[in-house]
Amino acid sequence: MSTPSAQRGLDDEAAATRVLDAADRLFYERGVQAVGMDDLRAESGVSLKRLYRLFAGKESIVEHVLERRHETWEAWIAEATAAGSPRSRLLAIYDMLARWFTQDDFRGCFFINSFGELGAMSPRVAEIVRAHKVGFQTTVADLVTAAGAPSSLAPQLAILAEGAQTTAAIAGDPEPAKQARAAAEVLIDHALRPA
Template sequence: MTTGATERTHPRERLLDTAERLFYTQGIQAVGVEQLVTEAGVTRATFYRHFSSKDGLVDAYLEARGARVEDAVAVILDAHRGRDALLAIMDMIGDNLCRPGFRGCGFLNAAAEYPDPTHRVRVRIAEHRRWFHDVLHAVVRDAGHPDPERVARALVILRDGAMVGGYLDDARTIRTTLREAAENLLTP
């Protein structure tokens, strides 16, 4: 069964599109290479020409997911600074929680499936989390908070909890709570 992935012509992109859909909806470990190649409409040889292993595809999937987040945050930072930027980032996260088919954070989901912190997938996740922390730190500093490090750490934890809560609870309530908590953290 193919769902749009074969409409794109480049096999690597079809594999990434298929991985995005299957890994997010079914879980990384639950999806085998055979299912990936079948649904992407490529051969095993094509798969291994583009990715050294399934873990190589997982790494590329997370890299692409991270790039989309970084691009969205860059758009926000081009338009806003300080407090407004932080609240816009929190709104972006909140909007994500409310989209149809939301199943939590792809990075947190992947981390749960790869317990070894030295595995390349976990290293990719750690890099993304460090980037997000650094963005929050800069935004909170620009907002004039006297302790941007403490607030940035708290905001990362808040975001993680919102991602889980958005999947398990009422996403609209979590979205509102996320924004309110971020506003409260900005008050020294």
């Protein structure tokens, strides 16, 4: 009925990966709307025809890129918070941010950028971004609970992380990661101080 699809399927998967790699890079670097489908074709080496066979359209590519970034982010968080006391695992989040901010292609949080650019017109994008941020807040809340601190600490630490990302992106300076970490230390220690 259909093509053997063993080799075909593998090729398609590899092509889709190349498209998403290219889209991730270009969308993050220039903004989504500044990147055309032809830019994606040129950067990925995947023909337009195949591109449209693999994805329903540009919007679908945007959603896939966001979902992939979400998984990458979760892996970063998991790796950063893998070991140590709850307190040090919370602080490790800011160390992870510090490393990220010094990458020369750092342009802020892709989710925040996409939300600003597309969130108002694309409910789907807004929803993915929202879910991503909820996930992060949940992770932080779990660590805060593990540390034995009151749950009101969690949103404060999350706000510090968000603020560090936008501040570092706009200023083009990685310092906010360290400043946020220092603030987080004070907040955590204050929260752990016996009432």
